[in-house]
Amino acid sequence: MKTNGTSSMSRKHHESLVALSLTVILLMTMASAQETSNGKPAPPAAVAPKVVNIWPGVAPGSEQWTHPEATLGSGPMQRIVNVTTPTLTAYLPDPAKGTGTAVIIAPGGGFIFLGTDTHEVAEWLAAKGIAGFVLKYRTVQLEGQNESQLNQSGGARFGAQLNNHALIAEDGKYGIADGIQAVNVVRAHATEWGIFPNRIVFMGFSAGGSIAEFASVQPDVSARPNYAAPIYGAPFPVPPIPKEVPPFFAGPQILAFYDALKGAGYKPEFHLYSSGGHGWGMRKQDKSSDHWIDDSYYWLEAQGLTRLQSDAQTGDAIFPRGELSTTKNHTGNIWLKELNVGDSTFDSSIAVATYDAGAKLDWHIHPGGQVLLITEGTGYYQERGKPIQTVHKGDVIKCLPSVEHWHGATPNSGFAYLAVTPTQKGKTIWLEPVSDKDYNSLK
Secondary structure, three states, X not given: OEEOOOOOOOOOHHHHHHHHHHHHHHHHHOOOOXXXXXXXXXXXXXOOOEEEEOOOOOOOOOOOOOOOOEEEOOHHHOEEEOOOOOEEEEEOOOHHHOOOOEEEEEOOOOOOEEEOOHHHHHHHHHHOOOEEEEEEOOOOOOOOXXXXXXXXXXXXXXXXXXXXXXXXXXXXXXXXXXXXHHHXXXXXXXXXXXXXXXXXXXXXXXXXXXXXXXHHHOOOHXXXXXXXXXEEOOOOOOOOOOOOOXXXXXXXXXXXXXXXXXXXXXXXXXXXXXXXXXXXXXXXXXXXXXXXXXHHHHHHHHOOOOOOHHHHOOOOXXXXXXXXXXXXXXXXXXXXXXEEOOXXXXXXXXXXXXXXXXXXXXXXXXXXXEEEEEEEEEEEEEEOOOOOEEEEOOOEEEEOOOOOEEEEEOOOOOEEEEEEEEOOOOOOEEOOOOOHHHHOOOO
């Protein structure tokens, strides 16, 4: 944990909520003439941004919404209200500089409005070779025919949230659903957008931080992001922490969520700044919090997410990943490289297998057994009739002779191993594919 200053870890949750509410009420009522920013604009993305809808047709749950979307204010005070059609704005890097990493960015606004300064974050990331996707998620519907009336409605709703915390969950459920869907959309378009489906980061600010957190702990493991970075803001209350949550980079004002992750056995990276307030984004204030984006980039670097895509495809692997398998005994992409073919002198086959996230072998048997030396990523191993196991880099798995089993990558992580297979008792016997029930049976 990186700690700057003397902020207390015992700060009450409602104090953060009060600060958030006062901040956004002020934003909703300030004159739009305050349009200057101390921050310098980020270099433009190499590829012109494009906007895509995240739902086919009307977003579920908002079929009866009728209030038109409106943009209020301008410059750093610009905000969007009455969002009905959620979208992603894609800022893609120059393909020659692409890292294959994607960051979904959810702005703040208490689920009542959306700030627009997160586009600067996406531009900054794209200039670094990282694809940035700004999520415009649904916000609570406000009454009003003009900017003044909409500001008044928004301020009243924040006051209601402050007095009744249950309204936060009610107002936020649509944005959370959009956040989960955004992960699915980015992963589905990974090839088109030049990213790896197992290198998706969810970054959020204030209410957007809540979306990042909920998307990362939602029940469907396969639909979670691979990494999460809630910069500030937290859910109220904190959700239960399940297994297989992604690595976290956490900023201030999410102390309760940080404590919950620690209590569940995880080791999130946490940055606490002595000053800077709430809602700073890319705005410069001559505070240490001005450098949050540099800190987050160093964390991405430590996760191996900032390498060029051409380097990331092989990473730090000792052996090349070989050829893409075209056999019918697996699901997903698996690359194989034969290092030794068993013969009369050395009777074991040695091969490298590299899996995309979600790829898995069918059920099978090795008559002479097999030893797996896990070299990269996180995977699953299961023997017939036994619970599924999670395996990690450095683990050694002994597949006993004639025992039915399967192994593969987890939904959100690639996976690689060295397989040592005695050949004197015969070749591998392939059985049926792994069912979704078995694959998702981890408790």
